[in-house]
Amino acid sequence: MLSLIKKLDKNYIVHLLVNIFFVVFGLIFYFESFNIRRGFQQIVGANEYPRYVALFLVILGIINIIKSGIKYRAGEREVEELKIFKEFRVAGDKIIPLFLLLILNILLTRIIGYFESGFVFMFLAIFVLGPKTKISLLKALGFAIFITLILYLVFGIIMNIYLPPGLIF
Amino acid sequence: MFSGLSQGAAIIFQLDVLLFLLGGTFLGLIFGAIPGLTATLALILLLPVTFGMEPAVGMAVLGALYIGGVSGGKIPAILLNMPGTPSSIATTFDGYPLCQQGYPGKALTYGIFSSFIGGLISMIALILIAPSLAVITLNFQSYEYFILGIFGLTVVASTTGKSLINGLISATFGVLIATIGGDPIAGVTRYTYGLRPLEGGIQLLVAMIGLFVITEVFTQSADVNKKYAYSSNKLDSMKLELKVLAGQTKNFIRSSLIGLGLGMLPGAGGTVANFIAYDQAKKASKTPEKFGTGILDGVVAAESANNAVSGGAYIPTITLGIPGNTVTAVILAGLITHGVTPGPSLFRNEVQLVYAMFIGLLVANVFMFILQHTVMIRFFKWALKIPKTILLPIIMMMSIAGTYNIRYSVNDLWVLIVFTAMGYILKKSGFPLTPMILGLILGPIMERSLRTAMMATGGSVAPFFTRPYSLGLIILTVLSLGLTYIFNWIRKNKLKEDGLA
Known part of the structure; x- marks a missing residue:
């Protein structure tokens, strides 16, 4: 695993981790929404609105992971390293x-x-x-x-x- | 109307009242110019001071604070890449690059003039057609507000950052975070996990200070030994050139009308206006690829729009009793505290007060123009002499004070830490923060609107597509997304052809 990570481009790792964060965050909010009360006489309940938004976030995150994965496999690399590396250095x-x-x-x-x-x-x-x-x-x-x-x-x-x-x- | 104007003028054009307005505008500029302090804070702090004044004078002073607060944000936006207020975020896109290229004076001059023009246009509109304009906004219902929220978010997601999908993720994340705390309709507690800092939800100002101000402090700490882009303390020429002004006429008018129109919509307005105006200026430009690199059109669009919002935001506040934005919510509180009932009857029963407020705004606009060209920039130039090693900690301390002052809660400071860390990592990883902030602002409005709309229709989404304003906004949203995608595709293909991809 460590050797695999070492082979990957560090920009790609950061993008991947951030997108995974968004997906996980969205999933947490999605599943937690089932523990939220709906509210009285609501068509779109207090639990449903965040559920839809969370689902949308998860979908976008997954699309971004797939998109960057496809680009990475195709050999497309960012020319410049991310600012986070530059600034921390x-x-x-x-x-x-x-x-x-x-x-x-x-x-x-x-x-x-x-x-x-x-x-x-x-x-x-x-x-x-x-x-x-x-x-x-x-x-x-x-x-x-x-x-x-x-x-x-x-x-x-x-x-x-x-x-x-x-x-x- | 003319009788009202003369009565209002009689109140405003007295020496002591003019001095109050001058002081109010100056204080507003200071609050707007210093990251961490805002016009809202200025109004909240100084509202009790106005209780000793005549209601008309007190409301005029609050208006002056508002004008100063909105306008002052451009100074740090251009000179330091730190927006003083949310409505100056779009100003940083081209204002700061201009400063880095050695033209801070140019950026400031045209920014100040744009603010003046935007404010002037919106105030004249406010005075001439306020009662009639209020009728149009009465037609907007929940359906339109929800779609407007989506439109605003997609525009911002497409204009900030290099990737549309990153922008959309950031915006959606902001909307999701906005659901933390009590829901806006039923008051159901959500996503607090028993943590007290989250029970009141995420305060917009806390998020903004963390994401924009302290994140920028960390960024600037990377080069503390390097002076600010504006390092010589000598501004380049601050003369206005007629040729340039003439070339920006369409931009002034378009952006001001966008700001005026959006300012009238309760809950929307200010922050969205400067982005939409910027986006429209970019789309109307013959050189859209120059936006973001230091082009005057971007500064003109953002600043005209954000000041034009001020006049527009007054309309729903005084005619409907619904605040146009957070600042006008404080102004509304001021009206009620002074024993004045806002609403359509205001134009009938308190003509003197209404027109005194309008004229006070006009006078404050002039004071804003004069003060920014004279005192404020010198004040800021002096501030820039302070080494970064000292200025950055001062900014952080003021940010902490500003954050604490929202709800007098140390818990908000912990939320600030989280947003700072998150903002820094996301920004440096290529995710724009502006859509996130807009998601935080528009999220509750969109949720309230959607759920209210669905309750009204019994679950049917048909009205979103059958109501003309709503349908128009949907078409605009689709067009905006589509055009952005096409533009990006053309740009990528062009780069590939040039061998630069």
């Missing part, structure tokens, strides 16, 4: 940490508040995105403090937008 060390920091930010928002967790996020994100030096670490800290205060001024005071309260703000 260039900036995978930034994208993944940034995404994890986003998750951390949301976890911390509930615990220490929006502005406090925002400060932590900004500090780490600026450092992750910039050069990894002591000076950039200090710059990241300084900018994080400054921007957090500006955001508090704008959101918290001027616009009076309600955000999760925290330890300080």
